[in-house]
Amino acid sequence: MIFEHAHVTVAVDRQSDFERAFAGVKKHLVAANGGKTAELVRSVDTDGLYLMRVGWDSVEQHAEFGSSPDAQIVVDALAEFFVVTPQVAHFESPGIAIRVRNFVQVTAAGIASQVRARQASKTPA
Structure with a gap:
């Protein structure tokens, strides 16, 4: 299994809305082909900074997810909150x-x- 780590920065006054939006689309990440886990972790050091951690069977399956209808649902729900482009890396x-x-x-x-x-x-x- 690999883990996608996305460092996401949102406006401080929109953190609660972002957390609710993530909770609403988490199922689309986990239900995706190769999707295993999805969690949102809030930074204790920097207001507005989050780690979105998604477990995938492979990097290829994560890449395939990017062109799926479920991916568009996730992007539509979360992108409005990003104040900078998320930085993404994969780990195993x-x-x-x-x-x-x-x-x-x-x-x-x-x-x-x-x-x-x-x-x-x-x-x-």
């Missing part, structure tokens, strides 16, 4: 499956070692 979690697998292997090896040590301590000499 590198090697997370390997890290999880390694953690499980190390944990299992540690547990097996503890079991063997306990069994050895119970074995009569």
Whole structure:
């Protein structure tokens, strides 16, 4: 899965309206081909700054979404709030499956070692 991060700046006096508008179109992002998650995160440092974070199966599916009717609904609902053009980048979690697998292997090896040590301590000499 990849994550689209869009840094969005809106007028401070329109933040509540923007948040409501996003809530109204979130379903179009999640229901899109390849759409997985969608969230809006408000900056605690800068008034009017948001991170729109959308999870996609692939960058290609995000690109395909751009020409869909659902994308037009999202743009029509949100674009009026943008005071600057959103900056968009895509991210992925590198090697997370390997890290999880390694953690499980190390944990299992540690547990097996503890079991063997306990069994050895119970074995009569």
